[in-house]
Amino acid sequence: MKDDFEIRAVFPSISSLIDDIEHRILSPLSYLKEFDNHWLLELDLPMVNKKDIKVTFDKNMINVEAKLKERYSEEKLGKISKFEYFKKSVSLPNMVDVKNTTAKFQKGRLEIKIPKKATERSIKIS
Numbered sequence: 001m002k003d004d005f006e007i008r009a010v011f012p013s014i015s016s017l018i019d020d021i022e023h024r025i026l027s028p029l030s031y032l033k034e035f036d037n038h039w040l041l042e043l044d045l046p047m048v049n050k051k052d053i054k055v056t057f058d059k060n061m062i063n064v065e066a067k068l069k070e071r072y073s074e075e076k077l078g079k080i081s082k083f084e085y086f087k088k089s090v091s092l093p094n095m096v097d098v099k100n101t102t103a104k105f106q107k108g109r110l111e112i113k114i115p116k117k118a119t120e121r122s123i124k125i126s
Contacts, residue, residue: 024084026072028064032090039096039114045086046108047072053105055112057098063089064110 030043045053045066052067066086073082097115104111 024071024082025087026068026083026085028066028086028088030088030090032092037116039092039116041090041112041114043086043088043110043112044108045105045110048086048108050105053110055103055110057101060092060094060096061089062092062112062114063087064112066110 028043028045030041033040033042041062043064047068047070048066049069052069054065056063064087068084068086071082071084073080075081092114093116095117097117100115102113
């Protein structure tokens with residue numbers, strides 16, 4: 001198993017934060033870890049039912065959306081924001097095996113195992 005992994009930090013723009021508030025969307029805590037033969041993406045999705053989670057792939061992006069069981073309210077700077085969904089998009093390397101990807105949801109945590117495609121090829125020597 002490969003112990004080294006890269007931590008990718010993506011900072012949202014102010015306009016995307018305002019957009020998330022307007023559309024009542026939260027971004028869940030998550031991390032992506034690389035192993036020898038797969039990637040593991042974990043997301044914290046509290047207050048969500050398994051049936052309300054949707055995972056899709058779009059080119060080299062994995063998208064996770066989940067509807068909250070009930071609205072979540074938060075007050076900041078005297079303004080109350082209400083949220084109804086979690087949404088997260090994560091960029092993946094090109095060599096992933098989408099067809100054999102698996103997911104497990106337990107106790108508010110979604111684990112998505114994304115196998116790597118084999119890149120090694122053998123050639124005949126003449």
